Amino acid sequence: AQSVTQLDSQVPVFEEAPVELRCNYSSSVSVYLFWYVQYPNQGLQLLLKYLSGSTLVKGINGFEAEFNKSQTSFHLRKPSVHISDTAEYFCAVSDGGSGNTGKLIFGQGTTLQVKP
Amino acid sequence: NAGVTQTPKFQVLKTGQSMTLQCAQDMNHNSMYWYRQDPGMGLRLIYYSASEGTTDKGEVPNGYNVSRLNKREFSLRLESAAPSQTSVYFCASSWDRGFNYEQYFGPGTRLTVT
Numbered sequence: 001a002q003s004v005t006q007l008d009s010q011v012p013v014f015e016e017a018p019v020e021l022r023c024n025y026s027s028s029v030s031v032y033l034f035w036y037v038q039y040p041n042q043g044l045q046l047l048l049k050y051l052s053g054s055t056l057v058k059g060i061n062g063f064e065a066e067f068n069k070s071q072t073s074f075h076l077r078k079p080s081v082h083i084s085d086t087a088e089y090f091c092a093v094s095d096g097g098s099g100n101t102g103k104l105i106f107g108q109g110t111t112l113q114v115k116p
Numbered sequence: 117n118a119g120v121t122q123t124p125k126f127q128v129l130k131t132g133q134s135m136t137l138q139c140a141q142d143m144n145h146n147s148m149y150w151y152r153q154d155p156g157m158g159l160r161l162i163y164y165s166a167s168e169g170t171t172d173k174g175e176v177p178n179g180y181n182v183s184r185l186n187k188r189e190f191s192l193r194l195e196s197a198a199p200s201q202t203s204v205y206f207c208a209s210s211w212d213r214g215f216n217y218e219q220y221f222g223p224g225t226r227l228t229v230t
Contacts, residue, residue, distance in 0.1 A: 009156070036221075043120070043206055043221035044159075090158055102147055102166070102213030103174065106158035 002026055002093050006107035014115050015083055021076040021110045023091030032094040033074040034104065035065055039087045047089070050074065061085070086114045117142050120222035122207050128228045129197045137192040137225050139207030145220075147213045148190035149174075150182060152203040153224070159206065165190055166213045197229045 007022040025031060032051050036044040048059025055067040065076045074091060091107040123138045141148065146167045151159040151174075161174030163182040171182050179201060181193045190209075194201060204226050208219040 004158075006158075034218075043223045044208075045221065046218050049218065092159075102210060102219075103149075103161055103164060104159075104219060106151075106160070108156055108158045 002031070002105045004091050004093050004105055004107035006089075006091050006110050008110050009108065010111045010113065012113045012115060013081055016080050018079050019077065019081050019085075019112065021089050021091075021112065023074045023076065023107055025072050025074065025091075025093045033065075033067060034092040034094070035059065035063070035074075035076050036090045036092060036106075037061075037087050038090065038109075044090065047076070081112070081114050083114050083116060085112060087112060119143065120207055120209055120220050122205075122222040122225050124225060125223070126226045128230065129194075130230055131198060133197050134193065134195050135197065135227075136194075137205055137207075137227075138189070139191065139222060140189045141207075141209040141220070142188065143209060143211075143220065144187070145209035145211050146187070147210045148184065149208040149210075149219065150180075150190070150192045151206045151208065152176065152201075153206060154203050162192065162205075194227075197227075199229045201227065202229045203227060 003026045005024045013019045034049045035047040038044045048057045050057045050067045058064045088109045092104040120141045149164040150162040153159045165171045165184040168187045183191045204224045206224045207222045210219045
């Protein structure tokens with residue numbers, strides 16, 4: 001079965017500093033990878049996704065992620081964070097093999113705390 | 117478009133009581149999902165419906181039932197609530213399980229079982 005591990009439960013960072021949120025997944029024949037963001041008291045919204053093609057994926061709000069098949073990782077990065085980026089971030093994987101149902105397996109979440 | 121809507125936003129139940137969480141989407145999506153979110157555990161899939169008329173179990177289905185009432189609506193029922201079901205419940209929908217994996221989430225229902 002697929003699994004996702006987010007290596008940091010909390011990441012504190014100062015405003016305008018770069019940030020990386022780490023995500024590793026269990027290996028599979030083919031996977032689709034996602035990052036979702038959850039602002040306080042809201043539902044999740046999609047930041048970016050990797051389905052195929054270029055391993056560097058750009059998303060909304062200046063975020064990007066790199067798919068690394070050999071390391072089974074999909075780390076999220078932003079070169080300069082803002083206070084408004086304070087939120088919880090979830091990495092998720094969907095099994096792209098035969099019989100795929102589109103079910104998502106989520107990581108435990110990483111809380112990004114941006115300090116002034 | 118309202119997107120995905122959920123009712124109620126908050127609910128407090130006593131152990132043993134029953135209730136139904138409602139979810140509706142106006143995006144003409146085929147697939148719908150119910151997740152629960154617990155601290156330190158991310159979101160876990162309870163049930164999903166790949167298309168109207170079908171439902172399947174996810175990771176944590178015990179203690180829950182679902183109904184895909186029509187293409188728009190997907191409800192989650194707790195027949196006899198237990199404190200372990202205290203959680204935030206999210207409904208999501210996607211265009212098609214096979215071709216578009218983006219899921220759109222509702223704002224959630226915070227459920228407390230005492």
